[in-house]
Amino acid sequence: MGFFKYQASDDDGQIRSGKIEADNARSARSQLREQDLWVLEIEEIRTKSGQTGFFSRRRWNAARLSYLTRQLAGLLAAGLTLSRALAAMIQQETLPEIRAVLTRVRNEVESGSSLSDALYSEPEAFPSVYCAVIAAGESAGDLSGVALRLADFLEARHALQLKIITALAYPAIVCIVALLVVGGLLIYVVPQVVSVFEHTKTQLPLLTRLMIGISNLLRENWWLILLVAVSGFWGISQLWCQPAFRVRADQRILGMPVIGSTWLAIDTARAASTLAMLVTAGVPLLQALDTVRKTLSNKALQVDMAQVGDDVREGVRLSRALARSERFPPLLVQLIDNGEATGKLAEMLEHAARTQQSEVERRLMLLTSLLEPIMVLTMGLFVLLIVLAVMMPIIEINQLIH
Structure with missing residues (x-):
């Protein structure tokens, strides 16, 4: 993109x-x-670094954008001109990267460009939804007010991102610790303990022989396993970049219990909050829907949102177009339908965004409450099997002695 x-x-x-x-x-x-x-x-x-696409610099995060936007809104509300407000922000900024971007934006503004056009020329820093809202604020003559609402929107999005990261951090740590513990037992502990039984004439139990085989495989062919893992990761990443494969994969993921519903809740919350922000700022609905489509992380939902945009362009009501896809939550559709019927679409979209964010939090709690015990039990099962593989020969030898 x-x-x-x-x-x-x-x-x-x-x-x-x-x-x-x-x-x-x-x-x-x-x-x-x-x-x-x-x-x-x-x-x-092209970006200022001369690169586009995957190798371009990462966009600023929502917290950084929110801080700069709130700063801009405050300066404009205080009566400063746009150029002077940008100059004050440049003077106060300490990070060289941000100072450079703000300086280029100010130079374009002083040369006659609008702020939104100047921001569009810095895609590595400002996403399209940000630029669209600023453009709407300029058209409405309320740049400071729109910037303030945009800062609130970015802060809410950043808070949601932190909740997602926090919810998934503990299961990820448990998974990493489990892999390290099981790997350490198989590579270091099992060979040392089992070496005691090498000179015995008794046949080792099947479970012990299996663990020895896995241990030998890990110790002697670790480079081959690493090569296969890297090759597999590279192959999957290449397939993931293919639009058709990505759409099919995302459709399958959405159909998975718990995980699929959680991802759907996250994306619909993002879509509702973004659409509410754009409509409130005065962005035309068709342009807002196209911008919302680009913010979705699930490609299958992007396809559905593109169809929603096509239906609305043909005169279909937004709520009806969303209902046709049969993927968006019924409550979201009902709230939008009520907003269209009462002429309060922006207000209903904001209410829908809050509702979906609450649903995301509930889904994340459900997901983590399921993942944590599953991971702990799985790690315990592997450790138990390794302990049994070590103890079974000892028990058999003890029985032979007695």
Whole structure:
């Protein structure tokens, strides 16, 4: 996904220019044609590092963006011009990377560009949803108010991300410790203990022989196992980059119990909060839906959201379009339907976002409450098998002696 700068002609023959986010130039042209624009010139915007795509610099996290946005909103509300506000932010900033980006943004603003256009030229720092909201604030003449709401939105998103990370951190640590413990027992403990029985004429139990075989495999062919693991990881990562495979894989994951429902809850919460932010800021619904689609992490949901956008473009109500996909939660659809019926879509979207975030927290608690005992029991089972593999020969020899 990248940004493209374009010049196009509308039906009245007027020349329009701007920036658009798309997978490639062909996709960008298709999006512009859907807006009844005839492309005259289109060019990909490269990051300042000269790289695009996977190897470009990572975007700033939500906490950093929220801090800068709230700072900008406060300076604008105090009566400073945009240029002076950016200059004050540059002067106060201590990180060289942020200072450099803010300096480039200020230079573009002083050269006549709008703030949103300047932000679009820094895709490694500012996501498309951020730029779209700023553009809507500029159009409405309420940049400081929109920036303040955007900061609140970013803080809420960052808080949700922290909850997800915190919920999954303990199971991940337990899994790593389990692998280290089992690996250490198989590689170091089992060979030393079992070597005592090498000179006995009794046949070792099947479980002991199995553990010895696994131990020898790990010690003697560790390089081959590592090579297979790295090759497998590389192969899966290449398949994961294929859109068709990714969509099928994500569909399967969504169908999994607990894990699939948790992922669906996370993405729908992200979609609801983002759509609420965009609609409240005054972004047109079709543009907002396209922006929301790009924020979803599940490719199958991205396909569904693209179809929702197509249905809305044809005149279908948003709630009806979401219901057609049969994947989005019924409560979310009902709230949006109520918002459309009462003319309070933005308010209902915000309520839906809060509801979905509560659902995410509930799903995460359920997931962790299941994962933790499963991992502990699994580790205990492996340790028990290893202990039995060591103790069984000792018990047999003790019986022979007596």
